[in-house]
Amino acid sequence: MQRKTQESARIRLDIAGYAERRREALKIYAQRLGQQVLEEGGEVILEAMNAAERKIIHDTVSEIDGVRTYSEGEEPRRSVVIAAEEE
Numbered sequence: 001m002q003r004k005t006q007e008s009a010r011i012r013l014d015i016a017g018y019a020e021r022r023r024e025a026l027k028i029y030a031q032r033l034g035q036q037v038l039e040e041g042g043e044v045i046l047e048a049m050n051a052a053e054r055k056i057i058h059d060t061v062s063e064i065d066g067v068r069t070y071s072e073g074e075e076p077r078r079s080v081v082i083a084a085e086e087e
Contacts, residue, residue: 023056030060033082034067043083054080
């Protein structure tokens with residue numbers, strides 16, 4: 001591709017639907033942790049993720065009333081924190 005266009009290109013491969021399965025797994029994980037924080041209070045710090053995965057977590061948790069998310073850390077070790085909303 002680079003030889004044909006004379007420009008660098010990024011190619012994303014999705015083998016056997018991995019990306020969709022990962023997206024669904026992250027949504028389920030975020031919902032479960034969001035409910036846990038809602039019930040128990042406090043906050044949960046997730047493992048470091050890339051920007052696309054963090055967005056999935058933020059978007060999923062945003063649908064749960066009483067819980068919020070924010071990111072902390074520096075790339076490439078940036079993590080999502082799921083926390084109870086302050087009253």
